[in-house]
Amino acid sequence: MVSSRGHLLTEQNNPHSRNLDQLSSLEIVELFNQEDAKTLTAIGNARYEIARAIDLTSEALQNGGRLFYVGAGTSGRLGVLDAAECPPTFCTSPELVQGIIAGGEQALVKSSEGLEDRVEDGESAIAHHQITSKDVVVGITAGGTTPYVQGAITAAQKQGATTIFIACVSPEEVTVKVDVDIRLLVGPEVLAGSTRLKAGTATKMALNILSTGVMVKLGKVYGNRMVDVAVTNQKLRDRALRILQELTPLSIEEASQLLEKSGNRVKTALLMQWQGVTREQAEAQLAVDNRLSSQTK
Missing domain, CATH: 3.40.50.10490 (Glucose-6-phosphate isomerase like protein; domain 1)
Structure with missing residues (x-):
């Protein structure tokens, strides 16, 4: 020094x-x-x-x-x-x-x-x-x-x-x-x-x-979208809904319903929509994916 x-x-x-x-x-x-x-x-x-x-x-x-x-x-x-x-x-x-x-x-x-x-x-x-x-x-x-x-x-x-x-x-x-x-x-x-x-x-x-x-x-991003955004205010909720609409064929109303069902978690909502699974199944799959990702680093 x-x-x-x-x-x-x-x-x-x-x-x-x-x-x-x-x-x-x-x-x-x-x-x-x-x-x-x-x-x-x-x-x-x-x-x-x-x-x-x-x-x-x-x-x-x-x-x-x-x-x-x-x-x-x-x-x-x-x-x-x-x-x-x-x-x-x-x-x-x-x-x-x-x-x-x-x-x-x-x-x-x-x-x-x-x-x-x-x-x-x-x-x-x-x-x-x-x-x-x-x-x-x-x-x-x-x-x-x-x-x-x-x-x-x-x-x-x-x-x-x-x-x-x-x-x-x-x-x-x-x-x-x-x-x-x-x-x-x-x-x-x-x-x-x-x-x-x-x-x-x-x-x-x-x-x-x-x-x-x-x-x-760490898998917090899909493409260039923040799919792990925390839905804590109206601005972030609007962003979450835009992401869901951009990545799925859902209407704004359908995207809103899906977001609610997912517990306001965009990644969970996307997996529910893409794979036709429940929130619990989607969360379990994401947990497995995170563990596998950690093991391969």
Whole structure:
């Protein structure tokens, strides 16, 4: 770990925005647009590592493990956000994908960046969540040096967990030993050091790809449809009904009746329709399919 962070890529001054305070509103927007394009390149350059992370994580979850995102500040909030989206999108339990942020829930709405400097807090978070060798821990830190994340990664490795590191600095600047090392090199920020900008955008993109890719591997998707969507509000119910109508010849009324009979589970409803079976039979078949899928990973 480095003692001074001034040399880090995420802390450097961006030559393209040195006159930021003199630009018009349109020029500010155009500058951001040009700089944000670099996030796509960063994701492309890290594609093999992200794909490896998908494979390792899906394998771990198939075998009873959990996925944890660990971060502080913006990085922590992005992890918590991605974890929170998994239950409604993929009908997962809240325990399957979890976000851990320095400072706890209060840090989600109130800046608590000072808490990121405590290595022991990161270690304690791993112990608190009883992380084991079955689990996957993703450490997220734009500058790569956050003590809270470093402590969590080290503690997770001691438990035998699979570890993934996401940072926006090169391995030469900050070296870590993990199972998958993802570097999103977006360059200096428009506002020097404000890693909620390009670094945050690229990190959000990487987490989107990681969690979605994992859920695809877990059978939560049919084609490009979220067939395990949790029907918890009217918007999601409408989406579920559209999926049923797109994949079956049912009318809106028939699809609604089928969804009710299935217990508001789209995958169950589809199997009931396609195979002419009861809800109980469909659920039993899905359980068998999940076990077979886990055994072949």
